[in-house]
Amino acid sequence: MAKPRVKTILKFIGGINKDRIGGNCSVLEHTDETGKTERVMFDLGSMFTPYESGFTAAYPNVDEYFDRTDLKTGKIYKALKPVNTLFITHAHEDHIGALINYTKMGYTLPPIKAGAFTRNFIRLAFAAEGMIAPEMEKIKAGDIIRVGDNIEVEAVDVSHSIVDSLGFYTLTYNKGKPYAAIMNNGDFLTEEEMPVGKAFNKARYLDTLKRKKVPTTVLCLDSTSTTPQSSERIGFDKAVENTYNAVMTHADRNLIISPVISRSVQNIAIDVETARRLGTKIFLDGKWLQTVKNAMALSGYENFDDVIYKGTIQGYLNDKRLTKKYIVCTGAFAQGLENYEYNVGIDDTSPIPMSSATKMALDLHPYVKIDKNVLILARQRIIEEINGRTGPKMLQLFASQGAAVVMTPGNRPVGGFEEVRMQDSGHANANAVKALMIDVKKAVPDVIVIPIHGNPEQCRNTEEIMSEIGVKTYVAGNQEGLEISHGKVINVEPKVTPMTWYAVKSVMPNPFAEREIPLEGMKEYWEVTEDYHPLQKICEVQNTTKSKERGKYNNHEKKISQAEEMPYREQMRKTSLKTKNKKIKTAYDLRKKMDKRNR
Numbered sequence: 281m282a283k284p285r286v287k288t289i290l291k292f293i294g295g296i297n298k299d300r301i302g303g304n305c306s307v308l309e310h311t312d313e314t315g316k317t318e319r320v321m322f323d324l325g326s327m328f329t330p331y332e333s334g335f336t337a338a339y340p341n342v343d344e345y346f347d348r349t350d351l352k353t354g355k356i357y358k359a360l361k362p363v364n365t366l367f368i369t370h371a372h373e374d375h376i377g378a379l380i381n382y383t384k385m386g387y388t389l390p391p392i393k394a395g396a397f398t399r400n401f402i403r404l405a406f407a408a409e410g411m412i413a414p415e416m417e418k419i420k421a422g423d424i425i426r427v428g429d430n431i432e433v434e435a436v437d438v439s440h441s442i443v444d445s446l447g448f449y450t451l452t453y454n455k456g457k458p459y460a461a462i463m464n465n466g467d468f469l470t471e472e473e474m475p476v477g478k479a480f481n482k483a484r485y486l487d488t489l490k491r492k493k494v495p496t497t498v499l500c501l502d503s504t505s506t507t508p509q510s511s512e513r514i515g516f517d518k519a520v521e522n523t524y525n526a527v528m529t530h531a532d533r534n535l536i537i538s539p540v541i542s543r544s545v546q547n548i549a550i551d552v553e554t555a556r557r558l559g560t561k562i563f564l565d566g567k568w569l570q571t572v573k574n575a576m577a578l579s580g581y582e583n584f585d586d587v588i589y590k591g592t593i594q595g596y597l598n599d600k601r602l603t604k605k606y607i608v609c610t611g612a613f614a615q616g617l618e619n620y621e622y623n624v625g626i627d628d629t630s631p632i633p634m635s636s637a638t639k640m641a642l643d644l645h646p647y648v649k650i651d652k653n654v655l656i657l658a659r660q661r662i663i664e665e666i667n668g669r670t671g672p673k674m675l676q677l678f679a680s681q682g683a684a685v686v687m688t689p690g691n692r693p694v695g696g697f698e699e700v701r702m703q704d705s706g707h708a709n710a711n712a713v714k715a716l717m718i719d720v721k722k723a724v725p726d727v728i729v730i731p732i733h734g735n736p737e738q739c740r741n742t743e744e745i746m747s748e749i750g751v752k753t754y755v756a757g758n759q760e761g762l763e764i765s766h767g768k769v770i771n772v773e774p775k776v777t778p779m780t781w782y783a784v785k786s787v788m789p790n791p792f793a794e795r796e797i798p799l800e801g802m803k804e805y806w807e808v809t810e811d812y813h814p815l816q817k818i819c820e821v822q823n824t825t826k827s828k829e830r831g832k833y834n835n836h837e838k839k840i841s842q843a844e845e846m847p848y849r850e851q852m853r854k855t856s857l858k859t860k861n862k863k864i865k866t867a868y869d870l871r872k873k874m875d876k877r878n879r
C-alpha cells in the first residue's frame with residue numbers, strides 16, 4: 281500500500297457566494313504521514329435569502345461533517361468527515377446563524393470555542409428558544425488551542441462592529457514541524473480604537489505571522505468593503521458628532537428612533553454617546569437588543585447603566601423628566617416587512633416574526649406611534665444583498681406617516697432623504713487592506729491571499745489590490761478544496777457537483793383559510809440549490825419557544841442563570857405531529873388573550 285501523503289486542505293463550505301452575503305463556514309483538514317486526518321471548522325453562519333425565494337435563511341450543507349439524528353425515526357447518521365472543533369470568529373448572524381437551526385434539525389454540533397461575548401450570546405440565544413446550548417469553551421486572544429495531534433489554533437484580536445471578534449491563526453504540523461499556516465481574519469477592520477472592546481493590534485498580528493517558519497502562509501481576507509467606491513472611515517467621534525447634529529437640526533422632533541442591527545455593538549455605542557450628550561436616556565426595544573445587552577453584562581463589558589432606561593416602554597414614554605426620547609430598536613434591515621405585506625395583509629395577529637422598526641413602520645407597534653414628532657436616524661447603510669427592497673421601503677413608510685428621516689448614505693440614494701454620514705462599515709476598505717498587506721508581505725514575503733466574505737466582484741477587487749503590491753492571490757469558491765503546500769495553493773477538490781444549501785421556510789398561514797398555524801410557527805427545512813430550487817424536505821420542526829415568555833423582556837436574570845446552569849449536549853425535546861394540533865390551539869388561544877389585554 282502506498283504511504284499516505286501529508287496534506288493540509290482548506291475547504292470553503294459557504295461564504296463566497298455569487299450574489300448574497302453570508303453562510304460563512306470553512307473546514308481545515310490535515311492528514312499526517314500515518315494517514316490520520318483531523319479537522320477544524322471556522323464559523324457556521326446563515327445566508328440572507330432574497331424574499332422571492334420563499335425561504336427565510338439558508339445554511340451551508342454540513343452533512344459530511346456533523347452526525348445527524350433523524351427526528352422521525354431516531355436513526356443516527358454518522359458524519360463521513362467528523363470535525364474535531366468549531367471555532368467561531370464573532371456573533372453576527374452570517375457567522376453563527378446556523379447553530380440553532382442545525383440543532384433543531386437534529387445535527388450534533390462539535391465542541392465550540394469562542395470569545396466571551398460570542399459564547400454568552402449563543403447561550404442566551406439558545407435559551408431564548410427554550411433550547412440547550414452546545415458545549416462551548418471561552419477563549420481569548422493569545423490562547424493557543426491544540427486540536428488533536430497536528431493542528432494548533434491561535435486566537436488573535438481583530439476589530440469589528442461587534443465585541444470579542446477573533447481571527448484564527450492555524451498551524452498544521454508534520455512530524456512536529458510546522459507544515460502550513462492559515463490566518464482566518466473573520467470580519468475585520470485594521471484602523472482606529474474601538475469605543476467598546478479590544479482593537480486590532482497590528483504589531484502582535486505581524487508577530488504571530490512570523491513567529492514560526494512555515495513553508496506556506498495563507499491569509500483569508502475579508503473583502504466585503506474592498507470596493508473602489510468604499511469611503512474612508514469617519515471614526516467614532518465624528519459619527520457621534522454627526523448624529524448629534526442631525527438630532528439638533530430637527531430639534532422640534534422629540535422622539536428619536538434609531539433602528540440598528542442588534543449585534544452592531546459599536547453602532548449602539550454611537551447612540552449611547554449621542555444620548556449622553558443630549559442628556560437623555562435610551563430605551564432598547566427588541567428581543568435581540570436585550571440579549572446583546574445581557575451578553576455584554578455577562579462578558580464584563582460596561583453596561584451603559586447610566587444611559588439605558590430600566591423599566592417598561594410605557595414608563596419611559598410617560599417620563600416627564602426626559603424631554604427627548606431616544607429609542608434604539610431592532611430592524612435596520614426591516615425584517616418581516618415583505619412577508620407581512622405579501623402573506624397576511626393588515627392583520628395585527630400576524631404570526632410573522634418582525635423587528636420592532638417594522639412594527640412601527642406598519643403601525644403595529646403596541647406603544648410607539650409614528651407622527652410629526654418623530655425623527656428616524658437610519659444610521660445603518662442599506663445593503664441590498666441583505667435586505668433587498670425592504671430597507672428603503674421601511675423608510676418611506678416612516679416618512680408617509682410624518683416622520684423626518686435622516687440616513688447614512690449607502691451605495692445608491694433612497695427617496696431623496698437627507699443624508700448624513702453617521703456610521704462606518706465594520707469591514708476594512710481598500711486602502712486599509714492595502715496598507716496592512718504591505719506590512720504583512722514584509723513579515724511573510726511568500727504570503728498567499730484568499731479573498732473571503734464577499735461576492736466574486738468584491739473578491740476580485742481584493743485580488744487587484746494585491747497585484748498592485750505584488751501579493752499572490754487565489755480566488756476560491758464554495759465547495760472548492762484547496763491544498764496548501766510548499767508555497768502553493770492547488771485546487772484539489774474543484775466544485776463539480778451543484779452546490780446545495782439547507783434553507784428554512786417559516787410556514788405561513790393561508791390568508792383565505794381559518795388560521796391554523798401556531799403563533800410560534802412551524803419551520804420546514806429543505807435542501808436547495810444555489811438558486812433556491814427545492815430538492816427535498818429534510819424535516820419540519822415546531823419552534824420550541826414557550827408562548828408565555830413571548831414579549832416579556834424583564835426576566836433576564838432568570839434567563840442568564842438558566843443559561844449558565846444549562847447541562848451540555850442534552851437531547852433537544854422532539855415534537856411529534858400528534859401534539860401539533862393541541863399546541864396550535866393553545867398558542868392561538870393565548871395570543872387571543874394577550875391581544876384582548878393589550879387593547
Ligand SMILES: [Zn+2]
Nearest residue numbers: 370372440467
Ligand atoms: Zn460580522
